[in-house]
Amino acid sequence: MLKEVKCTKFHDDDFVESKHGVVKEEPLSIFVNGRHFVTTMISPQMKKEFVIGHLFSEGIIRDVEELESLQIEESIANVIISSPLKVLTAKKLIVSGCGGGTSFLDESKLPEVSSDLKIDAYEVFEAVKSISGSDLHRITGGVHVVGLFNRGGRICISEDIGRHNALDKVIGYGLTENIDFEDTFVACTGRISSEMALKCSVANIPVVASRGATTSLAIEIAEKTGLCIIGFVRGERMNVYTNGKRIAATMPHPE
């Protein structure tokens, strides 16, 4: 995940030869039923989870059962899904993904989040706090962190150069581990964009919270799907933008 590189630092009116840790970025090409589906730039860990999560959020598979085969060799992931010649011609929607570019999610067919989950405000604070302390994040300043939680605590944390990739990784993990997403919530480091909101809604994850901001389109989508978006979770403050019924004002922290 981390690579030490040479760099020249400008310091005290002068250039100094130095070193710095940067986050690894590599291409991964996904072939579905022998056809090139997408090439994304990702951080090279949890590749399997990424592929599964990505195919799921793009609507290519509905569950892991539909994934007949997955072989990953370095920068190529070969996937076979149940129907060998299923043609991939879903309607493309351009979103603001910083690594992905295109998405096959169809905004006119938004999913509906079906969940009774209610969580307490301090659980949101705890979750966001727990993903903010990553070493890699601290050293490189170049990764996003996404965590999948339930009321019992942390299920899985992933790091990636892209927020969307990191979210796909935790979704992929949840699918392979047979996690019921309706009982979970997501905490992340970056902006909650429309694509983040869509991915959570498709997976039936009812709450997404971030230290960062959100966008107008993400809020529009969340209003339609029933997703609860929480932004600017800092210290003991937060902005709840949609579906606030899922968050109870319960404080203080149990410790």
Next chain:
Amino acid sequence: MDVERIRADFPILESIIYMDSAATSLTPEPVLEAALEYYREYKANVGRGVHRLARITSQKYNDAHRKVAEFICAEGSGLIFTKNTTEAINMIASGLKWKKGDRVVTTLVEHHSNFLPWLRLKEKGVIQELDIVKPNQEGLLEAPDFEDAIDDRTRLVAVTHISNVLGTISPIKELSAICTENNTLLLVDGAQSAPHIGIDVGELGCDFFAFSGHKMLGPTGTGVLWVKDLEGIEPSFFGGGMIEDVSQDNYKLAVGYERFEAGTPNIAGGIGLGRAVDYLNEAGMAELKSHESKLTRKLLEGLSAIENVHVYGSTNLKDRIGVVSFNIEGVNPHDVALMLDEASDIMVRSGHHCCMPLLKYLGLKEGTVRASLYLYNTEEEVDKFLETVEEITGVV
């Protein structure tokens, strides 16, 4: 294991009783579909092709290897698809780097496929001697007899896991310890074991394990050779698909199983075999074993109770599986098999079962009748079989 549901995948069972699975098993619909799907929907050659169909085919064919390897708990890349067990064993006979003075130990219980390759090596002078271990009165091989047969010139012990005539199980783990002690390679013919009892090649402690896909619900023309150390044997066939690099005067072999699968392999068969393994896993090998064991008990007890019927091999269920040889006094085994078919649509094997040395040793010139069971057989079928055998003894 839901036998009725399983039987629905073998429509032929509506009209016959099949008790010849030791020769070749029936093939369930999902396996046929997998093979047909290859031909209909994505047929391509395996290997280096880059088009869509070549990618799908190569991945499915690789997956089939992985599934079969997992089925016998094999690690690494030493799982090779062959035509059948015979080809697999011959690949060892011709692929081992023999040294002057090497000896081979085999047994009298062997199928011809694990006997003739060694006999021929002796005839050609490749090995110096073929030492043959004999079974005891119950048809069982005993580990101490191997200790006597093996000496410091013994290069290989080639032994069946389960006899295809008597259904008796060989003491492979004990044998493995003896082989390790004597620094001797161990080849196990698993043609009758892999379909019926869960296999863990690591636990068995062998160097080579050969078996047939077509006896375990796979298509015909499928067999498997597992090799612990791929570098220990040389390929028997040379040509397409098995190299890394070729120049005018040199070649470099491919790294994995590919080096032993020269030319276009049986792709549909291999993919079908992968599906067959899925099918067996879905049924559950432990449940399959206990189902067959229950039927075997019934079959053995029933046959033993019929006058003028002689059953061969151990009757102890822990020493054997549902491959049962018998004779009706005074009747040629082929006639019994014909009568079983004519009277009750029951298919059994008769004759020498490609195991002439054993039958000669047992003094059974005409051979035996052999009924062999699998997951799709039922108690009712065993009852029908016993009834018919009894009728035949009454008529003659």
